[in-house]
Amino acid sequence: MDKWKGKVAVVTGASAGIGSEIVKDFAKNGIVVVALARRASRIEENVKDFPAEYGKVHARSCDVTSLESIKETFAWIEEQLGSVNILVNNAGIGRKATILTENSEVDKQFADIINTNFTGLVHVTRHAYLLMKKSDDYSMIININSVAGHKVPFFSDGQQSNVYHGTKHAITATTEILRQELIALKNDKIRVSSLSPGVVQTDFFTTGKFLPEDVRMKDHAPALDPSDISNVITYLLQLPYHVNITEVTVRPVLEAF
Structure with a gap:
């Protein structure tokens, strides 16, 4: 990871779970981290005891569902840090509901899922890319996807995962589209990867907001630890610049399941 020491990484959804673990590992390797979440105070609490030799962590409040918030964040990054070398699109949410439900309250829930998991990822990536291109340095975009982005399990009781799987399938397609656009631009310095975990032990599965309380998927298998996902990201970053693993499950x- 020495080649990334002193470089700037942006991590969304950085206040807990996978995002928090990524922030810690990046900082431990001397990377300057811009840690983004709605709850910047929680990030500050997480990093307050980091050793002095760790890379600097900038905790920033950013709502990825708001284009204005994203623009303000990247304007600050450009002014204060100059560039971005690593982007980890980690922000993601899920909710319990069916698309065909007659409950009008899900209108906002579905909009939140789509705007957090997909639309926000696209806007954050576009603004990070502009700074990556400006720096003309080796860079990497890693999209935290899901096994849900490759298949849709069937539950006979009708409790499906609504638009969540759709947003994750969109990440799979978008990652490949980004790779092809970089080819068309003849940009050989920016790599893009999709990382698709199975079940990870985070509050995503314990808040009761996504799947029913029995959390059926976890009944059928153990869960990964957030550090497992961060370790995979470290592996991807350690590869030679000419190697691009485009999908990891x-x-x-x-x-x-």
């Missing part, structure tokens, strides 16, 4: 042993 990481599942706990015996995962059955």
